[in-house]
Amino acid sequence: xxxxxxxxxxxxxxxxxxxxxxxxxxxxxxxxxxxxxxxxxxxxxxxxxxxxxxxxxxxxxxxxxxxxxxxxxxxxxxxxxxxxxxxxxxxxxxxxxxxxxxxxxxxxxxxxxxxxxxxxxxxxxxxxxxxxxxxxxxxxxxxxxxxxxxxxxxxxxxxxxxxxxxxxxxxxxxxxxxxxxxxxxxxxxxxxxxxxxxxxxxxxxxxxxxxxxxxxxxxxxxxxxxxxxxxxxxxxxxxxxxxxxxxxxxxxxxxxxxxxxxxxxxxxxxxxxxxxxxxxxxxxxxxxxxxxxxxxxxxxxxxxxxxxxxxxxxxxxxxxxxxxxxxx
Numbered sequence: 001x002x003x004x005x006x007x008x009x010x011x012x013x014x015x016x017x018x019x020x021x022x023x024x025x026x027x028x029x030x031x032x033x034x035x036x037x038x039x040x041x042x043x044x045x046x047x048x049x050x051x052x053x054x055x056x057x058x059x060x061x062x063x064x065x066x067x068x069x070x071x072x073x074x075x076x077x078x079x080x081x082x083x084x085x086x087x088x089x090x091x092x093x094x095x096x097x098x099x100x101x102x103x104x105x106x107x108x109x110x111x112x113x114x115x116x117x118x119x120x121x122x123x124x125x126x127x128x129x130x131x132x133x134x135x136x137x138x139x140x141x142x143x144x145x146x147x148x149x150x151x152x153x154x155x156x157x158x159x160x161x162x163x164x165x166x167x168x169x170x171x172x173x174x175x176x177x178x179x180x181x182x183x184x185x186x187x188x189x190x191x192x193x194x195x196x197x198x199x200x201x202x203x204x205x206x207x208x209x210x211x212x213x214x215x216x217x218x219x220x221x222x223x224x225x226x227x228x229x230x231x232x233x234x235x236x237x238x239x240x241x242x243x244x245x246x247x248x249x250x251x252x253x254x255x256x257x258x259x260x261x262x263x264x265x266x267x268x269x270x271x272x273x274x275x276x277x278x279x280x281x282x283x284x285x286x287x288x289x290x291x292x293x294x295x296x297x298x299x300x301x302x303x304x305x306x307x308x309x310x311x312x313x314x315x316x317x318x319x320x321x322x323x324x325x326x327x328x
Contacts, residue, residue, distance in 0.1 A: 006144060007054065009135050013147060014050035016128055021047055023121045031114035035161055035180040038094035039118065042154060042188055045090045049083035049147065083146060084196030091188035098181035111169045115162055122158040125151050146195050153191040157184050211235065211275060213315055218273040219266070220313045225298045226250055226262050228288045233318045235274075242276040245283075247322070251298060252287035259285050291324050 024040035027033075129151030136144030164180035212235050219230070229249035236243045248266060250259050263283050271279045288296065290304040295311045317323070 005135070006139055009132065009144060010050065010054045010147070013128055013132055013151075014047070014054050016124060017043065017046040017050045020121045020124060023117050027114040027117040027121075030110045030117075031108050033108045033111070033114060033165065034098055034178055035165060035184065036114055036118065038098065038181040038184050039154075039158055039161055041094055042087075042090050042157075042184075045083075045086045046150065046154065049086055049150070052082060081196055083150065084192045084194075087150065087192030087195060088189055091185045091192060094185035094188065095182050098178045098185065108168070108174070111165055115165055115169075118158055118162050118165075122155050122162070125158065126155040129155060150191065150195065153187070157187050160184070160187075212319070215270065215273050216313060216315055216318055218269055219318070222265075222269050223313070224262065224265065225296075226254070226258075227266065228292055228296045228298070229322075229324070230313065230318045231320060231322050237276065241278040241280065242274055243280045243282070244270055244274070245281075246318075247284045247286055249286050249288050249292065251300065252289075253302065289324060 021040060021043040024036065024043050028036045028040050129148045132144050132148030132151060134148075136146075136148055161180055161184055164176060164183075168176040168180075212233075215235065216233075227248060228251065231247050231249075233244070233246040248263065250262055254262075263285060266283065267281045270281055293300075293303050293305040294308045296303075297307045297310070311317070
């Protein structure tokens, strides 16, 4: 259901992107402003990336198969990376066009009408950007979040562009139009860099420290006395699918039925406190050792030393290697 919502949202963003491009193109034809042309060129990137994001979301919804055991969710990251590259290409095109006009400025006309169209387009851009980001956060879609950030950055640059055009209209200095386009192009290059950086981190399986920290807090809150120790916890995201792997230390005298009960309880907590729709969990159970008795508050007839230390489960402790290895 969530993935279908992502697709519906992206369809609206794509078609509205086409509408905004048409408005900006009309504004350029009316005014002959290279600054407005740069804004329109940037909107073509919105259309291309909007279409690519839509197709990537439709592909990501495909179920897991033998070739893709964790689903097809990473295609969202690939699409967002391409979006970052295309944003950068648009920035270079804008800067190049602006420099070509610096020495040969053209007359800009009907700026008042062009500015009105840009204000209308900027308002729609901002509203769609905020909506896309909010929905992306709620539905854990980096494609929607990156697309929304792109729309918001487009809005801010459009506002700056409008302010510059107002100054141009008041002063009549022709070079201001080209200068605005250059500044606009540099801003777009910076936006493309940020989008590309965030998506490459995702492709390289950089840990989502926020989600991981939240998960460990809930494990700490709900842990039973039988969960003596957890280590080597890893959390990887693949679009709407995530994979969690960890080692769980249980009392050595537990039989398979008792161990299964504890593992199922832990899996339930993990599933409930991760944002992905589909969570794949692998838990390796291990028997406790007597060196762990000081950190274990189980009522146990086999205890060798008394419980003395209430070990707090932190990110470093749970994601790290077995701290008892050297002592065993």
